Amino acid sequence: MAERHIEGYHVEIIPPKQDSQKLEEDLALFASKLTRIRGSGFMASITDNAMGLLAFQGHECIEELGIDIDPDKILIHLNTFHTKQNLEEILDECRKLGIFNLLAISGDGSTRLPKLRPEDVDATGTASVTSVELTRYIRKRYPEFNVGVAFNPYEPEAHEFEKLKRKLNAGASFVITQPIIEKNAIVDKLIEMYPDLPVTIEAWMSKKLYLLSDVVGYPIPEDAEFDPIGTLKQLEKDYPQCGFYLSLLGFKTQYPVIEEMAAERAARE
């Protein structure tokens, strides 16, 4: 299977939570967002129990609701908090749906989520499964999948680049960064070191910048002003070769602006 390149806008969507009190409503909203993203020609990035909060899986929402999708424009996040049986089911179901883009991440656990064991993914010489072992397993057992990995420019640089090397050696073929809000020297270095590696930059679309405090590793004041759209526009100028992953995008007010930006970008190209 030809390797797919991940570019343009990725719009993050979160499937309904397991404890939803209005599940049908939430499912309808999920379906309408997915349909809208498809109509715009963007990539829909569907999270996997984000923040360790139990949610339904993206593929089962698509299947159960019979949502019409463009499989090449779906990116399924897959973390290490599953049983082996769950993992195989997710991969098999994605394959049936024709979805071959995955983002392998270590993920956030909780007491309610199981954790893959090294033997589940044929890993030896390690006490725990990370995105490296997960990527290697998927690429070995399911070589038709196009597996992306995360890159965190806030981690110690040498450590993060060494980890990225292991992820790429395991078979990863694209990268999505943690959110940045301005030109970032570590991301610049990543692009310089791997000029052929598709890099998608996460753009933070919430006005609540302080929610990024844990990611960046220092406190951001709650009243810090932040212009997500303006920041995205600047990032697009700084990184014209990259795709953009839009997290916490507002569908009512921000989405139409993003569509306009995409149309302008297409006209320019």
Add this chain to the structure above:
Amino acid sequence: MKIVVCIKQVPSAGDAKIDPETKRIVREGSKSVLNPFDLYAVEEAVRIKERKGGEVIALSMGPESAKNALIEALSMGADDALLLCDRAFAGSDTWATSYALSKAIEKIGDVDLVICGKQAIDGDTAQVGPGIASKLGMMQAANVLSVDAVSADSLTVKRMNERGYDVLRLKLPALITVVKDINFPRIPTLRNARIARKKEIPLLKPADIGADPDKLGLAASPTRVVKTAPPAVRESATLNIAGGSGEAAAALVNELSSRGLL
């Protein structure tokens, strides 16, 4: 095999508040969840059903909102659910609750096995399971960490004790309470979750289960709560350690040692 699994909706661990006047848990306005230990009870009941056939009935007592806990049990594979829901049940302590649940189990009829979580995280008494068994005259084993064999008339289990475990064979009908080592509760599929939400959950009053109203509620509860207090909030924080990898590793070891974690 007919299995009843008794479950309880409790305030989320991080969301519990106590009324300083009544010393009772304030349930209104707080996020409620299925008692974590009951997840293991539901899972074990469903696993036994999957192995041996039969049915699983989830049973709870509480306000109408406790239906959410029952929906979770249905999503995990329980076949039916019943909720004891009436003002007469309100304020029941473990004694009165055991009585109410035992009357409901009698009403269900022909129950082979009752499974409870080892305790609820709000009261932490671990009394209701044994109380039900006592009232129904069933054999019981508390703190079960594995169900090793199930036959038409008996159940072989490992019961946790201070030194390890005992192997017990219980004649059915019996009641067990389970600990979290017994299994890893499944995460419901979307399909099952949707079916569960459409299922009717009957609300039962004392008369429906043949319970004597004089044995229910606060007035019939011998327990008197003298004092309660919320646990101290445990703060979490991110510690950033600067420096090169060797220096940072040494600082981390020092930090963990100083907290008695190494």
